[in-house]
Amino acid sequence: MGIMSYDQTSNSDYDSQSHPDHLQASLPALYSQPSLPSVPSLTSKPHHRHQEILSTTHHHCLTTLEGHSSYVSSLTLAGKFLYSGSDKEIRLWMRNPLDSKIDQEELSNNVVAVAKGAVKSLVVLAEKLFSAHQDHKIRVWKINNQETNQHKYTRLATLPTLGDRAFKSLLPKNQVQIRRHKTSTWVHHVDTVSALALSSDESHLYSVSWDRTLKIWRTSDFKCMESVANAHDDAINAVALSNDGSVYTGSADKKIKVWRKSSEENKHSLVDTLEKHNSGINALALSSDGSVLYSGACDRSIVVWEKDGGGNMVVLGGLRGHTESILCLSAVSDLMFSGSADKTIRIWRGADRSYSCLAVLEGHRGPVKCLTASDDRYTSDESYLLYSGSLDCDIKVWQINVPLL
Numbered sequence: 001m002g003i004m005s006y007d008q009t010s011n012s013d014y015d016s017q018s019h020p021d022h023l024q025a026s027l028p029a030l031y032s033q034p035s036l037p038s039v040p041s042l043t044s045k046p047h048h049r050h051q052e053i054l055s056t057t058h059h060h061c062l063t064t065l066e067g068h069s070s071y072v073s074s075l076t077l078a079g080k081f082l083y084s085g086s087d088k089e090i091r092l093w094m095r096n097p098l099d100s101k102i103d104q105e106e107l108s109n110n111v112v113a114v115a116k117g118a119v120k121s122l123v124v125l126a127e128k129l130f131s132a133h134q135d136h137k138i139r140v141w142k143i144n145n146q147e148t149n150q151h152k153y154t155r156l157a158t159l160p161t162l163g164d165r166a167f168k169s170l171l172p173k174n175q176v177q178i179r180r181h182k183t184s185t186w187v188h189h190v191d192t193v194s195a196l197a198l199s200s201d202e203s204h205l206y207s208v209s210w211d212r213t214l215k216i217w218r219t220s221d222f223k224c225m226e227s228v229a230n231a232h233d234d235a236i237n238a239v240a241l242s243n244d245g246s247v248y249t250g251s252a253d254k255k256i257k258v259w260r261k262s263s264e265e266n267k268h269s270l271v272d273t274l275e276k277h278n279s280g281i282n283a284l285a286l287s288s289d290g291s292v293l294y295s296g297a298c299d300r301s302i303v304v305w306e307k308d309g310g311g312n313m314v315v316l317g318g319l320r321g322h323t324e325s326i327l328c329l330s331a332v333s334d335l336m337f338s339g340s341a342d343k344t345i346r347i348w349r350g351a352d353r354s355y356s357c358l359a360v361l362e363g364h365r366g367p368v369k370c371l372t373a374s375d376d377r378y379t380s381d382e383s384y385l386l387y388s389g390s391l392d393c394d395i396k397v398w399q400i401n402v403p404l405l
Contacts, residue, residue, distance in 0.1 A: 036301045039276055042317035042355040057347070057358040058401040062385075063097040064363075065395040070118075072389030074131075075372045078124035081145065082372075082387055083112075084395055085119025090131060090153075092145070095374070096385070097397050112153045113141050121196040123205065125219055129153065130205060132193035138207055140222060157222045160187040164224055187224040189213065194236060200243045208249055210235035214259065216268070228268055231257065237282050242290035244311075246271075250281035256295055256305075258313065276303050276315055285329035285336065288375075292316075292350075294336055296326025302338055302348075304355070321346055321357050324367070330386075332373040335402065337386055339368030345388055347400060361398055366391030 070087035077083075082093040090113040117135030124130075129141040138159035144151050164187050184190055191211035198205055204225065205217040212235065214228040232251035240248045247259040247268065256274035261267065279298035286293055293305040293313055302319040324341035331337070335358075336348045345361040345368055367390060374385040386398040 036276065036278060036299055036303070036318055039301065039303060039315060039318040041320055042304060042350070042353070043319055043321065043357060056403050059347070059359050059361060059398055061361075061363055062397045062399050065093055065097075065397065066393075067091060068393045068395075071366070071369060071391040071393060072395055073369055074119050074122045075370045075387050075389050075395070076122040076124055077372055077374060077387070078129075078143075082395075083122050083124065083129065084389060085122050085131060086393070087118045088116060089114050090119055090122065090129070090141075093395070112151070113139075113155070114152075115139055115155075117192075120192060120194050123196045123198055125198060125202055125205075128156065128219075130196055132196045132207060134192045136189045136191060136193060136209070136211075138189075138193055138196070138205075138217070159217060159222055160185075160224050161222050164222075186227045186229070187215075189215065191235070195239045197239045197241045199241060200245075206239055206241060206247060208236035208239045210237075212236060212251075214239070214247070214249055214268070226267060228259070231259075234280070237280070238284040240284040240286045240293070242286055244290055246290070248284055248286070248293060250284045250295055252280035254279060254281065254297070256281060256284070256293075272312060274305060274313055277301070282325065282327050283329040285331040287331055287336075288333070292331075294319075294329050294331060294338075296329050296338060298325040300324060300326065300340075302326055302329070302336075304350070316353060317355075319346075319348055319355055319357075321360075327367060327369055328371045330371040330373050332375050332384065335373070335384065335400075337371050337373055339371045339388060341367040343367060343390070345371065345386070345398075347402075349402070358402060359400070361386075361388075363396060364388065364390040364392055364394065366393075 068086040072084055072086050074085035080095045082095050084091050089111045092110045092112045117133035119131050121132040127143045129143050131139045140157040141153040142156050189209040189211055191209050193207050193209045195208050205219050207215045212230055212232050214231045216226040218225050232253050234251055234253035236249050236251045238250035249257050254277050258272040259268040260271050262269050277297040277299055281295055281297045283296040291307045295303045300322050304316040305313040306316040308314050322340040322342050326340055328339040338346045343364045347358040348355050349358055368388050370389040372387050382401050384400045388396050
């Protein structure tokens with residue numbers, strides 16, 4: 001592992017002089033940049049069938065989950081539960097807010113884990129919960145929901161593990177330079193861990209950081225298997241994994257990079273760089289079959305990328321409508337949801353290479369920082385649940401009814 005030079009002073013996608021201290025690490029830049037004139041709009045006048053869908057799309061907020069005292073920075077679903085992360089704490093909620101078996105009000109006081117640093121990303125694997133933090137660490141918790149109103153989760157490990165750190169520190173070749181007079185082992189993240197993702201077979205956890213690295217961890221023993229140094233020229237804010245093994249990373253350097261593991265070297269290498277945004281990229285989402293990639297940035301646009309005949313992602317067009325930075329994206333079934341610093345959520349659906357904004361969800365009093373949607377229908381063949389977390393410290397649960405195409 002070679003020397004990686006990293007200057008923490010130029011780390012980020014936010015203006016540290018413009019935000020209060022408690023917000024500096026909470027989200028990418030809220031200040032929107034010019035839109036993308038070079039990318040054709042996909043949100044042209046909807047055709048007749050889309051007009052019918054627009055007129056029959058219904059949504060309402062089922063409930064607002066209150067309890068966090070700081071901005072909500074991450075959400076994930078697992079079984080019948082919803083996990084949320086904010087400043088140093090992880091909370092547990094019912095996935096279905098109308099479930100009468102467990103008192104939602106009692107769960108609103110249930111903090112299942114507390115650690116240093118804002119919780120930037122959450123991933124669940126079987127009985128383990130992985131959390132990425134502002135303090136440069138990834139933590140692993142043992143899930144125990146048998147006593148949901150009383151029990152705190154046990155911390156199984158902090159990544160990199162003590163054994164990994166100790167073993168790597170013995171050999172000089174494992175040291176990387178992070179400042180002029182400071183070194184660290186390559187298994188360490190040395191800035192905020194911004195996002196996590198699981199491989200399709202769940203054998204590996206991928207992490208990206210504002211330190212510009214992509215790291216791969218083995219989920220069975222938490223060992224760091226690989227670190228891609230200087231994967232980008234600026235902070236990495238998002239990672240998305242496709243079932244075909246492609247790894248997408250989005251950065252404040254305005255680029256999306258595509259990585260694949262080489263069977264010969266068993267290491268990830270860069271296979272493509274996607275450049276269309278003119279500002280920092282904050283969020284990525286993939287369609288269920290991996291054929292469409294969505295990217296959101298401070299330029300207020302969502303760029304839609306589609307696989308061509310050779311398996312490469314090419315620009316299909318842009319989705320426009322938000323008036324401020326795109327902060328989060330989530331795709332489920334044939335819908336895509338976007339959250340913005342303009343405090344709204346938009347619901348998009350595409351057909352015949354044309355997209356329509358089916359609805360604009362309003363109600364949050366602050367920028368929408370994170371989204372997750374249920375991939376199981378809620379009350380009928382046309383209904384979904386969407387969960388949104390905001391800088392207003394609230395989580396909202398939305399019921400979305402969309403007619404089938």
